[in-house]
Amino acid sequence: MKFLRTFDIEVIKFLEGKHEIDFEIGKEFFQHFEDNELLDEGHLTVRVLMDKGANLIEMDFLISGEVKLVCDRSLEEFFEPLDLKEKIIFKYGDEEQEINEDVYMITRDTPKINVAQFIYEFVLLGLPAKRIHPDYRTEMDEDDYEGEGMYAYIDGDTFEDEETEEEINSEKQEEESTDPRWELLKKLKNKE
Template sequence: MKTFDIEVIKFKEGQHEFDFEINEIFFRHFEDNEILDKGNLTVRVLMDKGPNLIELEFQIQGTVELTCDRSLEVFDYELETSEVMIYKYGPIEQEIDENVSMITRDTPSINVAQLIYEFILLALPAKKIHPDHRNELDEEDYDVEGGFVYIQSEEEENLEESSETEENESKPVDPRWEQLLKLKNKEQS
């Protein structure tokens, strides 16, 4: 993973560019990797080195091989994402938050392999659906009534929602609640 080291100490202030190729050899280096085995991606890292911080912009694009959650078929997923990581100079090396870390001025290099891997995982869809099955309905897209599948159109949903609000507006308010609302409004005034 040394090929993913950016030797920041060698570069002067200004903008610099690095390109990395990601393939199945890259994914083998991560033990907790149960999602990705194969992929062909290119990563362009744009480094803007300033007097007090280093900003790295990651532009990742290519394809990864995923397994469909519905059919268990393997398919290629087009991936394109952009992320930013900031390194501030400080007295110690520590992570400040997920996109900001502190490094010392004599830190020789930053290894970006773990960051690239995490950015790829973040860019994956929550549901991995094969392109052949994307037009099929998901379970949450329909209601089951009396043993039959009833698919509700958007128009019917909108009509149902508007009739519910009309019903709520036309119902008389319980006098006890009215009194409580008056008390509440009085306290707020």
């Protein structure tokens, strides 16, 4: 746990105003979390832009670098670039508690805020849902197909391409010439 203390921001020592705190993250960082089977290596730079006010502290987390993932399709390892921006607000109150996922209450005499867990969670949330190696991203996956309501059925007979625009136009002309309603409309138009 001594390693994770390097991610403490001693907020009580900072004066009101804007401050920048930088962290470097490597493999050792990810090994300190229980569920690190999702992510166990990365090279990231974290810049925390802290704005300490009279009633609250705002922290913007700018996270950039790359993390090592395992491809869901080929099981090959690859590095995925990350470029994330997240925000946490710490409000002063009577007790320390989480108000929601982005807002926390701290007491005025809270000496420090450890940001390691926040950084880890931001990185996990920034990972792609499907981890596909860059070599396989151009291949179309059946699950990725976005053609709504389109089905194809081939029964073994020869498959004809879609009708050309000329064929469609000639069919329309045939319909127009055979439908007696069109004839009546043409006659009305010609009288004008």
